[in-house]
Amino acid sequence: MGAKSSRRYPEELKQRAVQMVVDLRGDSTSEWEAMGRVADLLGVGTAETVRKWVRQAEIDGGVRAGQTSEESEVLRKLRRENAELKRANAILKAASAFFAAELDRPSQ
Known part of the structure; x- marks a missing residue:
């Protein structure tokens, strides 16, 4: 299994x-060959990276079915917000339980 690269390329x-x-x-015998040539010319890691960019551009352009970059970004933000709200809810539940236990204790 290959390691996931964190290398970011400029837009x-x-x-x-x-x-x-x-x-x-x-000019190429196949689209894959063209992608390989472009990857070599631009110093991109692999042709697979270029293939993903081409496919995403096709999706964003409406040529291919799939999730657009904009939809992906909205989904990513909503997931982040959901996780944050779940953490806040857990903190509030813990605080509520703590204060409820304090009120149930007999005072001295």
Whole structure:
């Protein structure tokens, strides 16, 4: 199993790579070959990385079915907010239980 890379590429590089693949599709024997050439030319790790960028660009452009980048970002934000609310709720429940126990104690 491969290790997940945390390397981030600039958005301009991704856009340029997608455009290069589109331009090279006609000159190459396959789309995969075009992606490999673009990855080599731009110094991107693998052709698979370029393939993912091309597929996401197709989804964002409405050419291919799937979750757009904007939808992914909204979902990511909602999941983050949901996790934060769950943590806050757990803290409030713990505090409520603590204070309820304090009230049930006989005073001295």
